[in-house]
Amino acid sequence: MHTSEKEMAERIKTISGVNTRKCMKCGKCSGTCPSFHEMDIHPHEFIAMVEKGQIEKLLKSTSIWMCLSCFACVERCPRGVEPAKIIEAVRLSVIRQQGANHLAPTKIPELLDENLPQQAIVSAFRKYSK
Amino acid sequence: MQRIGVFICWCGSNIANTVDVKAVAQALSHEPGVVYSTDYQYMCSEAGQNIVKDAIKNYELTGVVICACSPRMHEATFRKMAGAAGLNPYMLEVANIREQCSWIHKDKVEGTQKAIILGRTAIAKVNLNAPLTAGESPVTKRALVIGGGIAGIQTALDIADAGFEVDIVEKEPTIGGKMTQLDKTFPTLDCAACILTPKMVDVAQNDKIKIYSYSEVKSVKGFVGNFTVQINKKARYVKEDVCTGCGICTEKCPQKKVSNEFNLGMNNRSAIYIPFAQAVPKIATIDANSCTMLKTGKCGVCAKVCTAKAIDYTQKDEIVEEKYGAIVVATGFNPIKLDNYGEYAYDQSPDVVTSLEFERLMNAAGPTNGVLLRPSDGEHPKTIVFVQCVGSRDTTGCGKTYCSKICCMYTAKHAMLVREKYPDTEVYVFYIDVRTPGKNFDEFYRRAVEDYGVHYIKGMVGKVAPSGSKLMVQASDLLENDQMNIAADMVVLAAAIEPDKTARSLATMLTASMDTNDFFTEAHPKLRPVESPTAGVYLSGVCQGPKDIPETVAQAGAAASKVIGLLVKDKLMCNPFVAHSNELMCNGCSACEKVCPYGAITYSDKEFKMPNRTIAVRRVASVNPAVCQGCGACTVACPSGAMDLNGFSNNQIMAEVDAICR
Numbered sequence A: 001m002h003t004s005e006k007e008m009a010e011r012i013k014t015i016s017g018v019n020t021r022k023c024m025k026c027g028k029c030s031g032t033c034p035s036f037h038e039m040d041i042h043p044h045e046f047i048a049m050v051e052k053g054q055i056e057k058l059l060k061s062t063s064i065w066m067c068l069s070c071f072a073c074v075e076r077c078p079r080g081v082e083p084a085k086i087i088e089a090v091r092l093s094v095i096r097q098q099g100a101n102h103l104a105p106t107k108i109p110e111l112l113d114e115n116l117p118q119q120a121i122v123s124a125f126r127k128y129s130k
Numbered sequence B: 001m002q003r004i005g006v007f008i009c010w011c012g013s014n015i016a017n018t019v020d021v022k023a024v025a026q027a028l029s030h031e032p033g034v035v036y037s038t039d040y041q042y043m044c045s046e047a048g049q050n051i052v053k054d055a056i057k058n059y060e061l062t063g064v065v066i067c068a069c070s071p072r073m074h075e076a077t078f079r080k081m082a083g084a085a086g087l088n089p090y091m092l093e094v095a096n097i098r099e100q101c102s103w104i105h106k107d108k109v110e111g112t113q114k115a116i117i118l119g120r121t122a123i124a125k126v127n128l129n130a131p132l133t134a135g136e137s138p139v140t141k142r143a144l145v146i147g148g149g150i151a152g153i154q155t156a157l158d159i160a161d162a163g164f165e166v167d168i169v170e171k172e173p174t175i176g177g178k179m180t181q182l183d184k185t186f187p188t189l190d191c192a193a194c195i196l197t198p199k200m201v202d203v204a205q206n207d208k209i210k211i212y213s214y215s216e217v218k219s220v221k222g223f224v225g226n227f228t229v230q231i232n233k234k235a236r237y238v239k240e241d242v243c244t245g246c247g248i249c250t251e252k253c254p255q256k257k258v259s260n261e262f263n264l265g266m267n268n269r270s271a272i273y274i275p276f277a278q279a280v281p282k283i284a285t286i287d288a289n290s291c292t293m294l295k296t297g298k299c300g301v302c303a304k305v306c307t308a309k310a311i312d313y314t315q316k317d318e319i320v321e322e323k324y325g326a327i328v329v330a331t332g333f334n335p336i337k338l339d340n341y342g343e344y345a346y347d348q349s350p351d352v353v354t355s356l357e358f359e360r361l362m363n364a365a366g367p368t369n370g371v372l373l374r375p376s377d378g379e380h381p382k383t384i385v386f387v388q389c390v391g392s393r394d395t396t397g398c399g400k401t402y403c404s405k406i407c408c409m410y411t412a413k414h415a416m417l418v419r420e421k422y423p424d425t426e427v428y429v430f431y432i433d434v435r436t437p438g439k440n441f442d443e444f445y446r447r448a449v450e451d452y453g454v455h456y457i458k459g460m461v462g463k464v465a466p467s468g469s470k471l472m473v474q475a476s477d478l479l480e481n482d483q484m485n486i487a488a489d490m491v492v493l494a495a496a497i498e499p500d501k502t503a504r505s506l507a508t509m510l511t512a513s514m515d516t517n518d519f520f521t522e523a524h525p526k527l528r529p530v531e532s533p534t535a536g537v538y539l540s541g542v543c544q545g546p547k548d549i550p551e552t553v554a555q556a557g558a559a560a561s562k563v564i565g566l567l568v569k570d571k572l573m574c575n576p577f578v579a580h581s582n583e584l585m586c587n588g589c590s591a592c593e594k595v596c597p598y599g600a601i602t603y604s605d606k607e608f609k610m611p612n613r614t615i616a617v618r619r620v621a622s623v624n625p626a627v628c629q630g631c632g633a634c635t636v637a638c639p640s641g642a643m644d645l646n647g648f649s650n651n652q653i654m655a656e657v658d659a660i661c662r
Helices: A003-018 A030-031 A043-052 A055-060 A070-078 A083-095 A103-113 A117-127 B021-028 B046-058 B071-084 B098-102 B110-129 B149-159 B179-183 B192-205 B247-251 B294-295 B299-305 B355-362 B407-421 B441-450 B502-512 B550-565 B590-593 B633-637 B650-661
Strands: B005-010 B032-040 B064-068 B094-095 B136-138 B142-146 B165-169 B208-212 B217-221 B226-233 B319-323 B326-329 B332-335 B353-354 B383-390 B426-431 B453-459 B462-469 B471-476 B482-488 B490-495 B498-499 B535-539 B572-573 B579-581 B602-609 B614-623 B642-644
Touching: A003 A043, A003 A055, A003 A083, A030 A043, A030 A070, A030 B179, A030 B462, A043 A055, A043 A083, A055 A083, A070 A083, A070 B462, A117 B490, B005 B046, B005 B110, B021 B032, B021 B064, B021 B110, B032 B046, B032 B498, B046 B064, B046 B071, B046 B383, B064 B071, B064 B110, B064 B462, B071 B094, B094 B110, B098 B110, B110 B650, B142 B149, B142 B319, B142 B353, B142 B550, B149 B165, B149 B192, B149 B208, B149 B535, B149 B550, B179 B355, B192 B208, B217 B502, B226 B326, B247 B299, B294 B299, B319 B441, B326 B502, B326 B550, B353 B355, B353 B579, B355 B407, B355 B490, B383 B462, B383 B471, B383 B482, B407 B426, B407 B441, B407 B490, B453 B471, B462 B482, B471 B490, B535 B550, B579 B614, B590 B602
Parallel strands: B005 B032, B005 B064, B064 B094, B142 B165, B142 B326, B165 B208, B326 B535, B353 B490, B383 B426, B383 B490, B426 B453
Antiparallel strands: B136 B572, B217 B226, B226 B319, B332 B498, B462 B471, B471 B482, B579 B642, B602 B614
């Protein structure tokens, strides 16, 4: 089933619990972000783009892998917008896409490593095999 | 039985288009007590009023119902008219068939039906109306101004100018307030002291004004026109009437390591001190927490050097009681504490300062004698970063939700002055929005950018990290979609302003209401901006909301004119819609006294005749009609039904409800 960008934006807001309308566009999130220069789309842009419903670009953004989840932006945002939670929600939407499995069960034996904790394998199944 | 006249207004077409006025007049003529019923195009016009006046005489009316616009519009007009025709004004009621009927309905049948119901409701009330007479109370022709900053000073000068006596109570040793600490004032850049100190001298020399410096209000009793206030004159250990302000004591005092609050702790003063050269009154004050003599009994240097013999180590706090007709609150503001903003490193580096501290660093009477030097090493800063909205517009609970209003302008001023005095300094201002409405304000800000080359950057500073002698500022530049890193020498934080901490306890004493930010609430946000909802209490300056000096002075004058308007009256007409207690029904529970927001209800023991010629003493409530504002809270709280409101009695309201439901 195809989901529209607008619906995806709503889902990201629901997953994150963030009200993007509270943003007053001060840019303190991007001012405080230690990964700013590694990102193609910056924390303050995430908020604006979710608000506008431009989700496709965010899903392809490298920023979701560069965010350290240090929560400095959440801590310092004067309006309580919590940008890191939006980035986390976008990241989860990419990781947990149906049918876009990154790991097939048949591939597991060859990947197994003695030092790999069993829990990591179980987690990998949970994440990818839906 | 009343003889009631009913008058239906068309209001041109406003009412007549949706309400069949003739049918309403016809229907209401059959209501109990109605002896006359008519309609007219404009009831409020002179011709319309004459119809009512004539009917009052010709039909010997004892009550009048006007079915017209909202009573907020013309009730006063019609009551005045009734009074002129010889009827008690409070025997007239207005039924609102415009705002609450014709304007909100489209269907004429429905509108007419509702107008009839509203009309018969008012008739039911008038049937139970009794003539009311507003009482009178005398006025003490003297005003109290609490707070001696520019707001209090201007209010006091204006009241005194009209010939009334004014007392100023100021908690600090000198009047002048925050403005004494400022360097220059926007948008004209005239020096704050140059325009303020002459006013302070005017206050000192005005024989109508009395200054209670180093004093605080301890209690307030009474009501509009009749306040009794206790003022605590804190012991300053110096005889006020003897001290000449020569300052020898402050030079000779061996305890010189006391943090100087006038310079916000950026240098030290002696234990006996005069806050600054132009202080009013210019009297020394001993800081009891730092004075060696008062703490250990060993020193006494100031007493030895004082040629006027003004030092008195045995002085005690003194309570003075004064009577006033009006009270003006002018308690002012302070910058907020920055404990919640660790990211700006205010606690980590002395080179991160608040804007008020920056004022002192630029001021000729400041700790650096007006030369801009870094507090850490005394070097000239070459790169300065100004951060706006530190703690303002913050909904997370760390700061204040409101815009502090003055920061955009004083930051533009600071940036401009730095570039003027030290053109080799790079100045950055990080802003969320630049808010500069006001006469010549935006032009002023643009001058900072265009003529002085201040770098205004849209974005917020994320963090400040001290590194060696530098302050590493990391901030966003939203228009460039970039993150900037600036190695700054100084960072100046535009801290939000908040009402002075003494305001809340004062509001309780005055029974004046405050908002969630502890700003005093005005009686009406647009139409009564300098009056508190509590009669006789007026508001001046930042205690009511953030504002700059021109606005404060304008408001101070407005508050003074309201005070003068009160003090010129010999007697005050009281509100006739006051509560009264039926002492026979009162059970003495105090419920009404607890809910009364104006402190109008008191309890006393009274003797009552009981069966068999016995006498019982019972505790009963009584209402001071001069204080009661007629809010009706007590009538609801009273469990025994002893409290009732004149003009809005329980019987009248029940009759209205019955008339609607009929």
